[in-house]
Amino acid sequence: MTIKVGDRLPHATLTKVTPDGPDQVSTDDFFAGRRVALFSVPGAFTPTCSARHLPGFVEQAQAFRDKGVDEIACTAVNDAFVLSAWAKAGDAGDKVTMLADGNADFAKAIGLTMDGSAYGMGTRSQRYAMLVNDGVVEALHVEAPGEFKVSSAENLLASL
Template structure:
């Protein structure tokens, strides 16, 4: 009996005594010089769509992503660092700071309220991981329910990525922290 096995690089048609590999297209990771994808995320509720390309057009924006709202590293270190350093970041010519997570917008809003992000960091829910997938910056984290974003930070200047720091393991707390972004602006 034949059945398909999905791997990270191919679909494998498995039959007794025969395996056939079918290459699948993987999203390439966003890199410096690339245009930010034109994908909608949501702020505060599902009726408030924010197109990421439009958000970044004609502005300089810092976008950072976290694996999950209310998770320990994200809540104790990553988000609080951006909230505390928001004025310093904006003083370097940044128009907006946005936090993206594969969560619903209600969770992102509540998480933002819990950390005092108003007028500092926009909290954007990537509900179906559409932005994460378009950037090629997803990772499978079963403990958080499956596909989540890698932890990263980027500076987007008029729609183009000018700086991008992705945590080597997708989860760590080193290169994507607020103080590191400040040094790159």
């Protein structure tokens, strides 16, 4: 079943990238009591993800905060070390928190996986952006395969 607006995020454990290294975090704790703009990419360092998706959220970080968003987070089916390197390469700094979903457990739990086997990527997350308010999905924008339109930072901002 695919998650939808009004649903509570399922319990899952993600790996948060911190200056001190990887740290396990539950979705229950991470999303509790605040508004989080969460976006997902099929893979760190992939063309659209690196050239457009991550940069949009980095550039719009203050605009999200001005609209009452407490944190911006990115998840991908990559390990925490890859996401840490990607955050550095993309100048994400403290603007975007990277949440590794290395085994795609979170992507599977919310029903938003894709099969990237044809590209040597295996099971990955679909590209999407959502607004989560105290663990409940307030807005959800899932891309059609191969597209980058509705999950952009600008589109999610416009829906706030």
